[in-house]
Amino acid sequence: MAGLEVYLSLNSLLVKPEYAQRDLSSLLKPGSMFNEYDLSEEHELDAEGKLFVKTPVANEPKWRSFAESVVGEELTGLQNISNSAVLLIKSNGKVVAFTFGYGRFLLDLTCFVPDFGIKTALNTLDHSSLRSVDVLTLDDQAVQKKSQSSKEAGVDIFGIDVSRDILRAVTGSAKDGVELNRITGGDAIYSFSLSISVSELPSLIDTLYGYYNNESYKNEFSWVDNIRRVKNDGEISSLNESMLDNVKLKNSVIKITMPEIINWDLVHGFSYTRAKTQVNPTIETEDYFDTINATSITIESIKSDKLFVFYLDGSVKEYSIYKCLYYEFVSGDKTYVMFSGVWYEINNKFILDIDANLSRIPISSLSFPDVHVWTDRINEKDILKIESEGHYNSRVSTGSNFYLLDKNLVKTSKSTSSIELCDLMTIDRKFVHVKHRKGGSSGLSHLFAQGYVSAELTLSDRDFRKEARKKLKPISSSLRDTIPIDGYKSSGVEIVFLVLGEDSASLISNLPLFSKVNLSKVYDNLIHRGFDVSVAGAAKLDISQ
Known part of the structure; x- marks a missing residue:
């Protein structure tokens, strides 16, 4: 039984180093209801681990009452039961979660490496064997797109715009030397199929860590480093504090913009919380600064404050100021941008290349009045x-x-x-x-x-x-x-x-x-x-x- 090899499809997540020494049960969401199982001693693993199985809850489908009214009698056997489990294995100081069913929803994802899935996939995929890609296109508003090819293809077939697209997930076949099948990576989750026995789990963890902890993806996918969405809560909190400091100083580096496209021909004007009656035809950041108390303002109060848009037909639409803020912040060789309520990290070389290109655009020789x-x-x-x-x-x-x-x-x-x-x-x-x-x-x-x-x-x-x-x-x-x-x-x-x-x-x-x-x-x-x-x-x- 100990050496039995089975073919499995696995979803894996890597625990952040700072959480690797914690009790394994603390990596699950607080309040989760589960049964906890120790690993069988017969496997003689040079690793520790536990299996957590969510206590199943039966739910009736929402359409049951309507269906029963159609036929005029009670319907039986319509309960939905979902099964979820997580196997957490600690080996050589690294902790990896393998999820089954809906097991990923048991995990506290703040404890896991946010780019483990996508980076490991890019390091292990044959770049000419892609089947599907998910991207987030950044523009006046973010647009999510999923593209799927009828056969294996290179990234060019998916029409990716490397200047605006953030790669969120990718599926394809393994490159030479990678003994895995049907690879998919997105954010923190790396999915694959393989034949494996329980005794091979520690070596699999080492293999996955090695796949993640290298830069081979830059040979074919270097453009993914141009722009990435910041997801780490600690990093977001630090960036928010930087932005808040500049709001308190009423610094001109902070701008307020529309977080989505609107029809300007139909707009009468704009105003802010605490100054709703002061309607101006343009969005002026200084007008918002005039309404705030710099000593007491917080990120939460910024999220509560509103930008009001008044339309010619008398209607009014409101937006959280937090989602309207635009702020660029340079730290080392990275530039962070707050846009439409989301933080992005942008490679400085990418920005320098954009600025260099724009410097070639001349000012028009035409004369225009003010x-x-x-x-x-x-x-x-x-x-x-x-x-x-x-x-x-x-x-x-x-x-x-x-x-x-x-x-x-x-x-x-x-x-x-x-x-x-x-x-x-x-x-x-x-x-x-x-x-x-x-x-x-x-x-x-x-x-x-x-x-x-x-x-x-x-x-x-x-x-x-x-x-x-x-x-x-x-x-x-x-x-x-x-x-x-x-x-x-x-x-x-x-x-x-x-x-x-x-x-x-x-x-x-x-x-x-x-x-x-x-x-x-x-x-x-x-x-x-x-x-x-x-x-x-x-x-x-x-x-x-």
């Missing part, structure tokens, strides 16, 4: 207002060399919606795309994407060019002729990104990190297609005086 701001007295309150994008575009195009194309949409079969060619255009083929800076990172990614999609469709889609010419002809025949139906060339065409409320000189340096990432990617794509790219800002001008 965007107007003013103060209105409404209900005995001074309300700061800012010129809308539509009004600014219209004003700029009046009596100038700019043609107004704002909201002049072009239909195309290659997009789910009609596309705006640009907001402003010149006769020498400069396409100007305009957005407010007022919401932080929110909206800026849309600005860059808009410029790229319009340029790409104009270059590649003949039907799009035909429709664009129809829109341009009533404005100017000469303007129409800048986009020929056939023979259109990107050479000499300039895509200009104009941000309202920001000086041209400080525009790129003041962009939030993920907006920089998006602009860098768009810039590379447009340059490679032969377009010129530039940026510009329009500073605020107070016309109240």
